Amino acid sequence: MYSRSKVIVGLVLTYATYKALRYLWTKNAANTAAKPRFRYREWTKRDIAQYTGAEERPILIALDGKVYDVTDGRGFYGPGCAYNVFAGRDASRLLAKQAFDDGVTEEELDAPIDPLNDLTDEDRESLDAYIGLFGVKYQCVGVLVEPATSAQT
Numbered sequence: 122m123y124s125r126s127k128v129i130v131g132l133v134l135t136y137a138t139y140k141a142l143r144y145l146w147t148k149n150a151a152n153t154a155a156k157p158r159f160r161y162r163e164w165t166k167r168d169i170a171q172y173t174g175a176e177e178r179p180i181l182i183a184l185d186g187k188v189y190d191v192t193d194g195r196g197f198y199g200p201g202c203a204y205n206v207f208a209g210r211d212a213s214r215l216l217a218k219q220a221f222d223d224g225v226t227e228e229e230l231d232a233p234i235d236p237l238n239d240l241t242d243e244d245r246e247s248l249d250a251y252i253g254l255f256g257v258k259y260q261c262v263g264v265l266v267e268p269a270t271s272a273q274t
Contacts, residue, residue: 130246137254157190159262164188166211166230167268173209174199181262183211184252185237189259211265213237217248234265 158179169188172181179192180199191198191208198208207215210225217240240248255261 126243130243130250133247134250134253137250140254140258157260157262158192159190159260161261162263163266164263165266165268166234169211169265170209170225170230174205180208182207182209182255183213183265184216184255185213185248186234186265187252187255187261188263188265189255190262191255191259193259211235213248214240216251217244219247234267 159181164181164183166183169181169183172179174180174192174195179190180195182189182191182198196202197204199205206221206224210229211234214220214235214237215222217237237245237248
């Protein structure tokens with residue numbers, strides 16, 4: 122018999138696939154021809170923290186080492202919206218665990234990138250579902266990196 126968590130993950134994956142395919146089928150030619158807002162590059166946590174959608178700025182979210190431009194999802198991730206807590210930060214652990222908090226902190230910005238090596242199989246499946254959704258729906262604009270150190274020996 123299937124465990125409750127496997128059923129939930131299956132439903133999430135099915136829904137994510139449906140939404141991704143619906144998006145691909147319904148986007149118009151203008152969206153396809155639109156110029157990217159960002160060139161592919163390396164981003165630090167502090168770099169992406171500037172892009173939360175405030176003041177009509179773009180919105181970036183990092184997942185498992187990749188940075189996505191989710192500005193087209195402003196209705197989800199923009200200021201005052203349900204998932205705004207994920208905007209402008211590495212949301213990997215939060216999305217894997219389906220957790221919400223009070224938003225990015227200075228401590229989080231200064232902490233090393235989370236290696237996510239303690240996620241359960243269920244958490245990893247959840248994160249992988251989001252990565253699949255983001256990979257289809259949003260443009261990957263780079264990778265998340267640690268800040269360069271100014272003093273090198």
